[in-house]
Structure formats: structure tokens, C-alpha cells
Amino acid sequence: MLLIPRLPGITTRKIEIGAGGLSATTYVTFEDVKVPASYLVGKEALGFKYTMSNFNHERLWIAFQALRGARICLEDAGTWVLKREAFDKTLFEQPVVRNKLGHCARQVDALQAWTESIIYELGVLSHERGTT
Numbered sequence: 001m002l003l004i005p006r007l008p009g010i011t012t013r014k015i016e017i018g019a020g021g022l023s024a025t026t027y028v029t030f031e032d033v034k035v036p037a038s039y040l041v042g043k044e045a046l047g048f049k050y051t052m053s054n055f056n057h058e059r060l061w062i063a064f065q066a067l068r069g070a071r072i073c074l075e076d077a078g079t080w081v082l083k084r085e086a087f088d089k090t091l092f093e094q095p096v097v098r099n100k101l102g103h104c105a106r107q108v109d110a111l112q113a114w115t116e117s118i119i120y121e122l123g124v125l126s127h128e129r130g131t132t
């Protein structure tokens with residue numbers, strides 16, 4: 001992996017992706033640029049590994065955000081079905097609605113358990129051997 005300052009011959013332009021302004025994905029062009037070996041970060045030929053290991057934390061953060069969003073949606077849906085009436089009953093009194101809410105709650109709890117197990121493994125397992 002190389003850490004290169006903006007030298008003459010290096011141009012950048014943003015790559016428009018689905019995440020909008022949340023990501024700083026950039027296309028970098030090198031034209032007749034000499035890069036000194038002193039700009040090497042880490043060991044040679046391990047740049048891809050370094051980059052991919054960074055993505056692990058980003059994916060975990062996305063899982064946290066998804067979990068929080070799911071809990072908010074479930075809470076809002078629960079509040080709504082207690083207020084909304086259909087066929088002279090609240091929606092919550094309809095068995096199919098309670099079943100659907102229960103199924104959603106089980107899925108949210110499964111995601112919670114999965115993220116907690118990943119955090120536990122990250123804190124306890126040895127990086128080198130994958131064991132404690």
C-alpha cells in the first residue's frame with residue numbers, strides 16, 4: 001500500500017456510487033509519476049489485505065445501523081397497530097398481524113445475537129490462529 005501526496009501527474013475525480021455523499025470513492029490517475037519507496041506503508045504486496053481488513057469494520061458498522069433501524073421500524077409498527085382499527089378491532093387484535101410482528105421481532109433478535117457473537121469473537125479470538 002502506498003501513501004502518496006498529491007504530486008504533479010496525479011489527478012483524482014469522484015466516482016458517483018449509490019451511497020451518495022456517504023463515501024469518498026475516488027478514481028486516481030497516475031501519469032508519469034515517480035513514487036519513492038519511502039511512501040510504502042506496511043509490507044510490500046499486502047495492500048489489498050490491509051484494505052479488505054478495513055472493510056470488515058465498515059460492514060460491522062453497517063450491521064449496527066441496520067439493527068438500530070430495524071428496531072425503530074418494529075417499534076413504530078407496534079405503536080401503529082395498537083392505534084389503527086379495522087373490522088371494529090385494533091390491528092393488534094388480528095392474529096395475522098401479531099404473527100407478522102412476532103416474526104419480525106424474531107428476525108431482529110437474530111441479528112442482535114449475530115452481531116453480539118461477532119463482537120465477542122473479535123474481542124476474544126486470536127487474530128493469528130483464530131482461537132483463544
